[in-house]
Amino acid sequence: MDINKFNFKEIFNNKNGKTSASSFSGTILVLAGLATFILGTIDKIWITKTTEVLTNSIEVILIGASLLGIRKWRETQVKKEEEK
DSSP states (O other): OOGGGOOGGGGGBOTTSOBOHHHHHHHHHHHHHHHHHHHHHHIIIIISOOOHHHHHHHHHHHHHHHHHHHHHHHHHHHHHHHHO
């Protein structure tokens, strides 16, 4: 990745240059979960005073983080197989 020729879509590419679906989906889920968590905090403090939105947003963040972790784990497994 060349910093002078940075392209936003390169963030989601794997080592082969292909777009990683798990990376893209994980990033979208984490961002959506964070936005929902912030809105759920506002809801908890001032509006309905319930925690369902916070709980669900944490679950969405964990699913997104898992997808990002699976991508990195898969890349290390492929690298280990190439070294053999």
